[in-house]
Amino acid sequence: MSQTLQKPQTVLTGEWALFLDIDGTLLEHAEHPDAVSVSDELRSLLQGLDHKLNGALAVITGRSVAAVDQLFQPLKLRAAGLYGLEHRLLPDDDVEVAGEPADIAALADEIEAELGRGQAYIERKGRVLAIHTRAAPHLLPRATQLVEQALATLPKGYRVVAGNAGVELLPLEAAKGAAIRRFMGIAPFTGRRPVFLGDDTPDENGFEAVNDAGGISIRVKPFAPTTARYGLAGVAETLAWLRGQL
Numbered sequence: 001m002s003q004t005l006q007k008p009q010t011v012l013t014g015e016w017a018l019f020l021d022i023d024g025t026l027l028e029h030a031e032h033p034d035a036v037s038v039s040d041e042l043r044s045l046l047q048g049l050d051h052k053l054n055g056a057l058a059v060i061t062g063r064s065v066a067a068v069d070q071l072f073q074p075l076k077l078r079a080a081g082l083y084g085l086e087h088r089l090l091p092d093d094d095v096e097v098a099g100e101p102a103d104i105a106a107l108a109d110e111i112e113a114e115l116g117r118g119q120a121y122i123e124r125k126g127r128v129l130a131i132h133t134r135a136a137p138h139l140l141p142r143a144t145q146l147v148e149q150a151l152a153t154l155p156k157g158y159r160v161v162a163g164n165a166g167v168e169l170l171p172l173e174a175a176k177g178a179a180i181r182r183f184m185g186i187a188p189f190t191g192r193r194p195v196f197l198g199d200d201t202p203d204e205n206g207f208e209a210v211n212d213a214g215g216i217s218i219r220v221k222p223f224a225p226t227t228a229r230y231g232l233a234g235v236a237e238t239l240a241w242l243r244g245q246l
């Protein structure tokens, strides 16, 4: 189902804080998580926005902060990784990690064996497990079934979230909305209005947080029901919109 959402008209000034999802929002999806790359143009766009907003810019992503750094190097950004299990509140700070890492490596191995190595890609992210079925879409129902079954055996609270061409298993406390609220509680974000751009189911929680805070929620590719109030057609339109904010 598609939704017709207006393109946001806002021009970001010092009263705004900008939160950005990465995959599907700033970067087009690729066959494999490691197959994406960041252009110099995107790096300098983010640097320019960060400068304009006096540092009130953070990426809020399902990737780990280490993976974000590797992608954007040498640029370092304020970031929440693993859906908010990790925070780096200043670009050069250490990464704060929430909770003790639970070992779900054994589960990852079992799922990989069941789905067939080389077909689905099992991304091991510490407490978060992503099963990517972009290269083998027929495996998505079985992958989803396997992670849902695992919920019964995992020691702590976990939930299953639909990914983009895949499925992820993550702790209950991992939520983009909470990550955005964390940033909004500190300088230079405090007192500003949040804007969040995302493209996926896990971003919906971020949209709700931003709506509650009187901000602007923008769904990229709004082809599914969404709580976002505005829409942008795809990555190209998103980058053009961001360039227009400089």
Ligand SMILES: O=P(O)(O)OC[C@H]1O[C@H](O[C@H]2O[C@H](CO)[C@@H](O)[C@H](O)[C@H]2O)[C@H](O)[C@@H](O)[C@@H]1O
Residues within 6 Å of the ligand: 021, 022, 023, 024, 025, 028, 029, 030, 031, 032, 033, 034, 036, 060, 061, 062, 063, 064, 123, 125, 130, 132, 133, 134, 163, 164, 165, 166, 168, 200
């Ligand atoms: O919150 P995001 O920044 O959107 O990150 C969500 C997940 O993105 C990555 O997976 C997705 O992008 C890959 C590259 O385009 C694609 O191959 C995969 O099918 C997508 O699901 C990343 O690998 C995950 O860890 C993130 O959780």
